[in-house]
Amino acid sequence: MRVNFTVNGRPQEADDVWEGESLLYVLRERLGLPGSKNACEQGECGSCTVRLDGVPVCSCLVAAGQVEGREVVTVEGLADQARQRARGDARGTSLDEAKALAAGGQESPAGEGTGAFPHAALSPVQQAFIDAGAVQCGFCTPGLLVAADEMLERNPSPTDADIREALSGNLCRCTGYEKIMDAVRLAAARQGEGV
Amino acid sequence: MPSDSAPLGTPSKVTQGSPGSPAQGGIGESTLRPDGTLKVTGEFAYSSDLWHEDMLWGQILRSTVAHAEIVSIDTGEALAQPGVHAVMTYDDLPTEVRNYGLEVQDTPVLAHGKVRHHGEPVAIVAADHPETARRAAAKIKVEYRELPVITDEASATAPGAVLVHENRADHHIGHVPHPNILHRQPIIRGDADEAARRAAVIVKGEYHFGMQDQAFLGPESGLAVPEEDGGVHLYIATQWLHSDLRQIAPVLGLPENKVRMTLAGVGGAFGGREDLSMQIHACLLALRTGRPVKIVYNRFESFFGHVHRHPARLYYEHGATSEGKLTHVKCRIVLDGGAYASASPAVVGNASSLGIGPYAVDDVDIEAIALYTNNPPCGAMRGFGAVQACFAYEAQMDKVARRLGMDPVAFRKLNAMEQGTVMPTGQPVDSPAPVAELLRRVEAMPLPPERQWESSEGVDVRQLPGGLSNTSHGEGVVRGVGYAVGIKNVGFSEGFDDYSTARVRMEVVGGEPVAVVHTAMAEVGQGGVTVHAQIARTELGVARVTIHPADTRVGSAGSTSASRQTYVTGGAVKNSCELVREKVLDLGRRRFGTHHPAWAAAELLLEGGKVVTDGGEVLADLVDVLGDEAVEVEAEWRHRPTEPFDPRTGQGNGHVQYSFAAHRAVVEVDTELGLVKVIELACAQDVGKALNPLSVVGQIQGGTAQGLGIAVMEEIIVDPKTAKVRNPSFTDYLIPTILDTPTIPVDVLELADDHAPYGLRGVGEAPTLSSTPAVLAAIRDATGLELNRTPVRPEHLTGTA
Amino acid sequence: MDFLRPASWEEALAAKAEHPTAVPIAGGTDVMVEINFDHRRPEYLLDLNRIGDLYEWEAVEGSVRLGASVPYARIMEHLRTELPGLALASHTVASPQIRNRGGVGGNLGTASPAGDAHPALLAAGAEVEAESVRGTRLIPIDDFYTGVKRNALAPDELIRAVRVHKADGPQQYSKVGTRNAMVIAVCAFGLALHPETRTVRTGIGSAAPTPVRARTAEDFLSAALDEGGWWDNGKVITPSVVKQFADLCAAACNPIDDVRGTAGYRRHAVGVLARRTLTWTWDSYRGTAQQKGMVA
Incomplete structure (x- = not known):
């Protein structure tokens, strides 16, 4: 699937996203923004924390499809x-x-x-x-x-x-x-x- | 197609120090990390951040059982999946070298006919998306025929016990009583039985230390890129590039010069990256497919992907006179090495030789062994054998003091070793050993105020045991205070040729003299790169230092472990700087020697970008001395040699340096619920010379927190019936959060070790030793319970285990 | 795997009717862990993030109708007066990041005995508003949990909201974990005093195959409070009554040994939590009652 959203103020489009992919994976592997880290992928460590519409969340627990049209700020x-x-x-x-x-x-x-x-x-x-x-x-x-x-x-x-x-x-x-x-x-x- | 282009995330040189600034930032100053800016902006590339055009993703299929024969493996369906580029098993390995290991090469690259622990690698897959690789791995059919599991000393040495490794040919087999015992080290000095007769009190204890995980946050990962010449370039997070290289190249069937290794960003290590994890697998897949292959473990896999701290059973007997002098110590330390050798033999050496702690005792009878079992392999973790012993001997010291009616700190001070004390190995301690002074210092620190949870606005549950979970508003809460002190060796011991290599280059860049420091040292977070820049400034009088990425184009730096890198690679950098300085001065003498008699006569220094006499007179600018020339030296440097321990008596000058730390723990225990909040963990440590005080304190605080973790929460739980890991996740393997970690005031003592560069002492591990027993002592003080195991769980404090 | 992105509640219900195996995902704090760790590969993921109604709450006749996706962070911040037990429970959920995403709908949908919201919902007396294209029904919380990680929802139903009575008396919530933050419950206990009906209700988490109430303990305590005239006289409850209540709560547990704790510990700890939360709520009730001049 395709996902369009805003990262650090810039519109981004990710293509061929597998439906089970997390926001973290899309940031790191598709958008070249590896600053958010992949330490546990279960919401326990906070290394992947980003702001989603201003709110701090674990990007490993946000499905990529859920960020359609939304704003993300990373490190x-x-x-x-x-x-x-x-x-x-x-x-x-x-x-x-x-x-x-x-x-x-x-x-x-x-x-x-x-x-x-x-x-x-x-x-x-x-x-x-x-x-x-x-x-x-x-x-x-x-x-x-x-x-x-x-x-x-x-x-x-x-x-x-x-x-x-x-x-x-x-x-x-x-x-x-x-x-x-x-x-x-x-x-x-x-x-x-x-x- | 092989690719010569470097992946995204390839480390680059980092230059620190602004042009034209005075040459500050030498040793002894709290200069800031050269990689700090990259790390706070998210630009610092860790091994899991690497990316390459056309790269594939590797996936490992691991055994679902702990001990079994492999009846069959069918990879057909996996290989047929679209997007899958390779599936490999043992039979696909390219050479006859199919095992690896740090000391004993007993670990199969991929399981051969048998698996010996839960999570052992059986097959590997490369595919174009991690999900494709996972699905393909799941389609590999492995048929197991389960074997009985060896899980402890009793099952390992029972009559007719299954052997974890048949036909052992390693050099330890000759001196062990059973093939399921990997290594045994006795240490006998004096006559403990005879000395016991002088004892007024004899205290015995049996202790159990749980299996701890390093739990570094950056998962095992790396990228292998095939190269035009048939070789491979591996970008990897490790603790020792050259040790990896020695193990990888033979399995690939490549000469070492065709396996290039570059250190990628390392997200913590703590011993867990001393062994190989995915290195060989990534290289195999890259060479098989001709494409770059990236492997990144997730947290679940990470729990199977590296060795853990040895769980241990420890049996102790201490005797003391009525005046409080220790008469003798006997102990037996049984470490569970798990399925493969890893660093177990060296861990045994440490546990035994440091088994009685930093105390002067003439009559000792010590034995340490490591078992082969079907539990997860155990090896290096911060503290390395000394941690388990410290937990037990410090519990014993408290018990003896109580039996004698003595204050536990006074009793320790009375028996504290000092410079000149002879170790159980017969080795005299030949540098300061301020054990009593460290205890005095932690004891003298002010205690934190009582009932800090009470405020004008009521109860702040965040300050209470249970924290945000709102379990107590003060009910059942009792305070306890406990002390502990420990001893750790620094550097590789027992006759190991422990050296490092540094290449230092000095040249003029942009009108400024710049030093470039190139080592293969693995920066894992400890701040070695900061210290290297400081040493270069101090020795070469430059402001600007460039740290070259660590790789195998320079000689080995040895491992980032055993608290050794500042000592050994720091020593190598210092040594190479001194050699560069001599060359620079020679250059100056050739160019300007006739201009001033001091060039020939005086002691010359490099300071502030200039050549100066020891009297402070400036002879020349370095810029002028160097001109267009670059001065470069690559040299090895080693610390004083050590000796192996005698296999029967344990005698020998086995260690090069010791490191000491003492802790005082203040805890509050909800005695009804068995919940613990550590209020403060004060530490005093002798560091010889603090090359970077900010980093030194950071190391001490970090080590202290890891000791806290194994005291109250961290444990890998292995099912004793199946030898399977029950909690391989951060949901059930808990490490301390910021709400679990107390304030950690640190008192740094600097008594120089004259044998070491700048008098420094290795810092990283000692605080991990004494932190755990101090917390346990404090919990015992609060509860009156005996508590012979760590970690302490609520069950143990409430009689509901 | 297909990713369904309904823009409205009606679309979501239609999608769920068409694909009853679709797994709803809102905060993602359960579902994504299972996907990341390869424990689950649902055919359809049904994203509920775009449905604004789920993120709102409203007062309905003495109750709060709490949208299924209202994040715990907002419950603990905004509903402390109306839903004090649930607000306390919300504060114990995992970490700030998780509390910003997760809501009660996820706890109910997953129906893990360790879900933090359950004991508070049981104690307060909630109803789950389940809806499908066939219509809406209110499932009493007592009937909602049907087995380990199983609930009373039909395959085509989604959780729209929970309806929880506004507190008419003090409520408390305590959870035991082996870490001071970010921890899954070893066991948890919720207690609500309902002075209007002169009843008490409890909820126990992680100490039985499902979240449960300690009904015998509730009945005992309600009777004892009546008998002693304590609702009116506001006296301190005698220690023997407190102890028996605690013992009965512990007896209501049917726990197992697992990596997080032993059955024996869970039973013991629930008893301690019952005793403490009763003391806290009763002290609070007495304080409020005295202020209002209700107590002689």
């Missing part, structure tokens, strides 16, 4: 979405956002970020994950980023218990979660400072 679209959010903000465009826009959303050379000069093409939560050491193998990272980003959108100053609850659907095997907690706290703090 690959997080930075763009953060920029749009910032643009829509009454405060206007922050310095970093302006820099990012000026750079045309292009990747600067891969390298370490710093708190003072965040990587221009990254969203605040992405930058915070790097800065706080929340990334080890990184396989859980895309799903965590989508979930954390959505939580911070809803709840800009979460308590630790709020963070833990919001991320309880995302397994990480490397970090023991402490640095992930640090990263989300850091992103919230920077967001609060308008950085």
Whole structure:
């Protein structure tokens, strides 16, 4: 079957989709967007988390046919979405956002970020994950980023218990979660400072 | 048709450090991961992300029974399916080399006449869509004639027991008491029976350690691309490229130089990628079909696709004087190796040689064995034999202390080993062993406040045992505190030639001196690439470092295991940098030596992109010294040699370095429901020298959480009657969520080991040892129960097991 | 496999009538796991995502008519007052991502004894609104579960909604799992006090081949509350009554040993949950009653 939907703001069409395929498979294998990860394919690990019409869901449990006409945001679209959010903000465009826009959303050379000069093409939560050491193998990272980003959108100053609850659907095997907690706290703090 | 084009997701070089920035980011700093940006944007390509034009999907058919003769296999119907390009069984293997294995080559590439465990690969399929491959695999008809199953020591050594492997010819068969015992290592020192007479108390215990899964999140996967010259290029997630290569090439009938291997992104490992999984299968299918073949396990298959941590039964006897000095320890550790050898012999070596823990005891009688059974094969997992022993000896230490009426921490400190202590193997500990100090530090940390679930808005169930499931509002909840400490060897032991190789190149790119570091080290998340860049900066005084993708075009780096990569490949990078530095200085002397006498006389350093004297005087810019030349060195580097353990006495200088960590666990137990919430897991660890403090703490916290998992929830359950795995999914094999994992304060101690590069000590495994027994001790403290097995399930805390 | 995408409820019913073996898929949190793990290859998948009616709820004469696909996340957020037991149960479902997709219709359709919503629906006293091209019928929840993963739906029927009485008294829900989040129930217990009818109702999950009520326990407690005049005097229920209620709830279980827990543990834990939830609901009832001045 054929499926038409929007991914990260761009219309996409997938052809010859087998009816049992998941949204995750279509993203990864048909649309060249492997950022969403395939760790369990049973909704237990959250590595495949994407936003479906704004809501975080496990893309492994969404049948491809169910996304017809709908909007999906993946980890690959997080930075763009953060920029749009910032643009829509009454405060206007922050310095970093302006820099990012000026750079045309292009990747600067891969390298370490710093708190003072965040990587221009990254969203605040992405930058915070790097800065706080929340990334080890990184396989859980895309799903965590989508979930954390959505939580911070809803709840800009979460308590630790709020963070833990919001991320309880995302397994990480490397970090023991402490640095992930640090990263989300850091992103919230920077967001609060308008950085 | 063979393809020379690289697949999408082929790893590329990553350069870290901005042009023109000062040469910061050397060792000792918390520099950030060079692959961090790629990993947060989703661009970092893991082995399951690779994609190639015209690629096929491979699928493995696995045995549905644990032990059986294969009467027949009929692949006809599968091959006839549209979209199916190949179906292969044992009979289709191209050469006479049809087994593989890390040490003992006892593992069939595809089952031959017999399967020995549930989920053993029987046939492989390549098709144009994963669903086509799955349907085809389901159409392969395999007729089994079931055999009795060997599942434990009693069934393995019973009179007339079926042999898991007949006609064994491995080098362990000569010293084992039964062919169903793979390896046995006794360690005898002093006279334990005689020493027991001095004991005021003797405490015996029997312990059971469950089967733990590495549960790395990135499933086993890779892409094999056939090449024009008849060879194959395998893009793969592994822990040791060259070890894979040595096992793969002979089965394919190819020389090693025709099997090219590139490390794809690795989604965690923890020991589970030390053995081969789908490597050979993907290559076989690619060579058979002439098309690129991708294989990705799903989570169900992953539980069958790699070895697990050995379940163990451990029998201990400790004696102590009334003053609290240990008189002797006797122990017998029975590890279930499952159907194939994997790393079991080395696990036995660790379990035995580290079997009494970080304590000074002169009289010991230790025996460790690994069984061959029809249970799932077990092998490497973080902590590697030392984990199981630590769980048992730390439970024993608490029991002895209680019998003596002593504080358990004071009792441990009284018996703690230190530098100079002689191990049960007769090997003196020749670097700092701050066991008592680590205990002192965790004990001194402030305790978390009581009743944290109470707030002005009422009860926050998220802070209580049961969490969101709303099982308690404080009822039945009792707090407990427990301590444990452990010892882990670093690096490969027992005489193994443990080395690594680094190729370092220095040249001017875009007007800047740049160092390129190329090793075959498997970056599995631990941050080795971060550290390599730091070492290059420190040694070569450059800002910009390029990390070359790991592949087999450079010499072996050894395995990313045994807490060894920072030590050994870090050591190799340091060594190659030093050799590059000498060459660069030679170049400088040739070019500028006549300009300044210091070129000849002084100790010269590379700092901030310049050649400087040890007095700080600048002699030249590296850009000028190098000019158009590139300086490159590839060199092997090894740590001090070790010796095998004597097969009868276990004596020998078998280990190169030890690593120590201590934990204090604070738990809250709902004693009526048997639910546990770990409130805090404080850790103190000696790391010798923290090359990257942020990464070091991350390793310690991650290892601690894995130890927590096996304490309270993680266990692969194997049916004792059928030897079949009952919970191969993330629904029923539970790993800790963020709501199960407590705060993990870490106190890092840095006492240099003068034998190691920069004085560093391997970090990754030690915290996984002591975390588990600390949690168990805390639960015992809360409940008063004996708890001789791990993981503890609610049944064990409520008398309903 | 065919993927059917009805745009309206009528189309969905027609499709189900034409293809009675079609497997409805809404949140996908059960069906997709079975497909991903190769446990199921239905001839037809019947997608219900496009049917907006299923995502809405409305008040109907003292009841809530809850669309089958209303996600658990919305139940726990918006229906805490009307359906407190179900809202608590919804909060224990898996993870935020799953709660954003899954709804009560899926739990009922799958009818696994471990479904988190069942004990709350049993305790509250719900009716399942099943519909086919032949018409609509209301199936009392007590008659809905017919066996292990079997329910009373006819092959051509779909679940349109559940109708649940608005709470007339305190309700509680507890679930035991071996992890503090994202866990399938080892056992679960729902309890609802119904002061208007002076009855109590229970629901037990994962401790019998189907979700069940502990009827003997309910009858015992209802009688004891009447006898003691407790609905009116609001006194603390005596420990012996609480204990007997808990014991009877445990006795209502018919559990098995499996990888998630032993039968003995399940029976024990249901007893503990019954005791605790009774204490919580009764404390709440007393508090509310005192505020209203109902209690002497």
